Amino acid sequence: MTAEPAEPAEVDHRRHVSDYFRLERREIPAEGGSDQPSSMSGRAPIEPHHRGAGGGLRTGGLLTNLDSIGGLTSGLAVHPKWIVTTSLMATVSELAHVGPLRLRADVRRRGRASVVTAIEVVDEGAQSRQVAAAIMTCAVLDPGAMTLGFERPIVLAMPEPQTNPMSITDFFCIEPGTGPVTRLRLEDQLRNPWGILHGGAVAMLADEAACRAAAATSDEGVGTGGFAAADTVLHYLRPVKVGPVEARCRVIGTRGGRTAVRVAIHDVGADDRMVTLASVTVLTV
């Protein structure tokens, strides 16, 4: 949910959200040393345990990578100020990715109060065709006395593969279930360096919850085997600090293999306040 240029020592890199999808990130400084914001490139393989019903990287995973690279790009654009993601909007046209996926993030507007970054995703294994696009908006924050130190340009190498990989739902601590309500346990591995739930984990919860809700209302019955999240909008309203986290879905309607799902995500332990409002278009695949 926030840029991550600094990584506290207590974070276990083998298990941290940013590394689960093995996203490599490289800063692309603006040409000629201008004061224009840097861009970022990213590259991530698609491991078998990352793939969903659509055949490629699950959209929740794709959104995790978008959140990571978009947040870093936005944060660098306003450094030494800080940022917090307020919305992430993605269209996902192709679900059956070959991989690896390559990402490119460019700042589209840098204002005093907000930064807007556009991110495109191409599938290297499919003639580098573009398979998704996203727009991230971040609010600019005053860091107060806190500072972040790091070397430029930023290069974060691709994390090593896990020897005993966990499934997506296990890694993201999403409890088994069916129907319109899905719950996530807020374990430490899901917190970002600022101690709050990573925006990618929120996205993955929205993906899983929406697919379960769509399945529950379909003629095909329960189970997410035949349902995959595609276009997704996330409005991050407040940080998730306590948990457990509950995604409560309302199916807006279904038409021709598309189900529109509204997802309200609540931090149950923090007076049940709504922390994210999302919409997910679920495809029958």
Next chain:
Amino acid sequence: MTFAGYPPPDHLLGDLGMEAEVASETTAKVRTRVTPYVLAADGGVRVGVLATLVDVVGGAIAARVARPDWIATADLTMQLVGPVLGPWVEARGSLVRRGKTTLVIEALVVAVDEDGDDMVVDGQIPDPVGWASMTFSVLPAQNPSSTIQMASDLPIRWSFTGDGLDAPILDVLPVTVIDAAAGRLSVPAHSYLHNSFGAVQGGVIALLAEAAACEALGAAQGGDGSNMVVTDLQIAYLALGKVGPVVSTVRVLERGPGGRSSAVVELHDVGADDRLMTVVNVACAPVGGPS
């Protein structure tokens, strides 16, 4: 009724004939009649017109909640799950969160009858036909005397009334196709399309993006835009378009299952040093396909 002289007498919002009710401090609804001039390829209302409706209902709530400060739409999203057939279509908005610098509002889009009641089909009220969300930026009031005066007694009802459309809405704007395959379409920045800041209104931006995406995606599939329908729309408003013309460009993404396809539309204010105004993600489906 108008807000501080907005919209002026000859204006798109008046010709769409919107009727509004602000029922509480955090909820409102706005409806418009469905006419043949606002329809898309599937016979339902164009997503750009629905976005205009949603923007108005969101603005009605946001302006009230944010006062004495001002507001501007920062982003707007829509998901459609059915053709919006009418006879009227209504957006029912409610406040989700009021922050210091932003407001988040959601809206359901439903078909209603002449009296504004839910349509009943086979003895049941159908599902909504769409859902929308918006973020509004809160702009600190620079001059207290410029603050919009609002009635304190609720509910408040008002309407935008004009002569009505007499031609398809894209012809009325008018939208000019420069290069269909590239999604290069143009619209002038004249007062008929202005918002209260004197720039091209957000709903018109949505209409142009819708038309541009349909043209380019239709061409990419070997046809034209006449059989494409937008199902998902995600708009980020970056800058005002005050000079014009506003011209679109489209980047087509890989086509998905069932002919579903996506595009990224960028809108530039050509007369203002070609400044990037808006980025829009659009998903479309062909009519007759799995839309």
